[in-house]
Amino acid sequence: MSELKTVGVLLVNTGTPDAPKPRAVRKYLARFLSDPRICPMPKVPWWFILHLCILPKRGRVSAKKYAKIWTRDGSPFTIVHEKLMRGLQAQYDAEKAPVIVRVAMDYSKPFVADKLAELQSLGCDRVVVLPLYPQSALSTTGSVKDHVRHALEKLNWNVDTCIIDNYHDNPTYIRAIAASIKHAGFDVDSNDKLLFSYHSIPLNDVEQGDTYELQTGASSLLIASELGLDRVRWTIGYQCRFDKSRKWVSPYTKDVLKRLAEHSDARLFMVCPNFAVDCLETLYDIDYEFKPMYFDDMIEAGRTVDEDCFHYVPCLDKSKAHVQVLYSVLEPYVMEK
Structure with missing residues (x-):
């Protein structure tokens, strides 16, 4: 029997500002709304509309909204993803499975490129990417695919990679x-x-x-x-x-x-x-x-x-049920056939 390969599992979601402040929100929204899959018009006119009209106002308005949901420990979005990652990792560790779980964001830290670089440095032989969008869309899962492809090219990492498209009927x-x-x-x-x-x-x-x-x-x-x-x-x-x-x-x-x-x-x-x-x-x-x-x-x-x-x-968030959902979705992909 051949030795099992080390599999890197990358959970990816949209992201969150670093802080509930106008400057941080503008920075986050600029990345998000500059994505070619998101912007509603050609790049040049959109850049001017985005930076001169949309971001100055949305940065202030959205920062007030983020302040309403922010916690003492930071972004609830970030906190939940970290706990979810640890829960899924614990599941694989309990089975002694050669799986390394990481979480990344499309438009904020930790970025997809940085976490793929980490998985590369840890010696992963295969990578399974799970966009945390149960129902896939060109503007969500499609964007994850773009970021993964660009990151792998930049890393010059020709690793066996699978990106799960959706799990809407799992x-x-x-x-x-x-x-x-x-x-x-x-x-x-x-x-x-x-x-x-x-x-x-x-x-x-x-x-x-x-x-x-x-x-x-x-x-x-x-x-x-x-x-x-x-x-x-x-x-x-x-x-x-x-x-x-x-x-x-x-x-x-x-x-x-x-x-x-x-x-x-x-x-x-x-x-x-x-x-x-x-x-x-x-x-x-x-x-x-x-x-x-x-x-x-x-x-x-x-x-x-x-x-x-x-x-x-509420969403499934960091619940044990959510860990089991992700484990079930990933199961056909994480072990070499």
């Missing part, structure tokens, strides 16, 4: 999301409603072959089926539209919330299955924007408001 993932919904208090035997809210993408990406929308629908159906829900108990919305100059995948979450506030007297549970870890779009947007908006719409519709009307289901 059974362990589906069961974990369903269990988290139940754990949040959702009663499958009541009239509770469930809103799946996903990050939106430009319709132009869909027209160019992006299957993200199909994956979000498939994940929602599988999770609802795992819970035993019929179709009238759940719906889908899309949040985080970046600009109004382009058409984006809809219906928008804010519109779905308004409709539910006006026409449903059931408790509402909102879950965001495409976010592996809670971030600004969940920690801030839901508590400070969507929830108050929903309550205002309820009042306008003449409904009585109380805290039990709306529940957010």
Whole structure:
């Protein structure tokens, strides 16, 4: 039997500013919004619009939002990823598997290139990259693929590399999301409603072959089926539209919330299955924007408001269930066939 090769597992997500300060946020957003897969127009005019119009305002506004979710130990996004990495590493260590786990970000430290260089220095024979986007998109998983390819070329490292495209229908993932919904208090035997809210993408990406929308629908159906829900108990919305100059995948979450506030007297549970870890779009947007908006719409519709009307289901974050999801997704790839 041949000796097992050392496998480097690289978990990759979007990133976070170094601090909840305008300068740090501008620096982070500049990297993110300069990605060719993100920017909505040719590079030169976009550079001027981005640096002269968007970043000065967004840096200030977003810094205030980040300050609301920042912890004493730093970015919650960074903290959770580090704990998730250690949890997955512990799983492999317990099995004495020759696997080294690292975490990297597309647009902030630790960068993909730096962590690949570390895996190279540690003598990895193979690399398995897992973008932490259960539903892949050209603008997310596609960007990870770009950064990995460029980093490997720069390192001149011709290593056997596999990039996992998505895990939207992985059974362990589906069961974990369903269990988290139940754990949040959702009663499958009541009239509770469930809103799946996903990050939106430009319709132009869909027209160019992006299957993200199909994956979000498939994940929602599988999770609802795992819970035993019929179709009238759940719906889908899309949040985080970046600009109004382009058409984006809809219906928008804010519109779905308004409709539910006006026409449903059931408790509402909102879950965001495409976010592996809670971030600004969940920690801030839901508590400070969507929830108050929903309550205002309820009042306008003449409904009585109380805290039990709306529940957010947290992401899997650093939970043991999340570690098991990632282990399950990686299992077919980490050991040499």
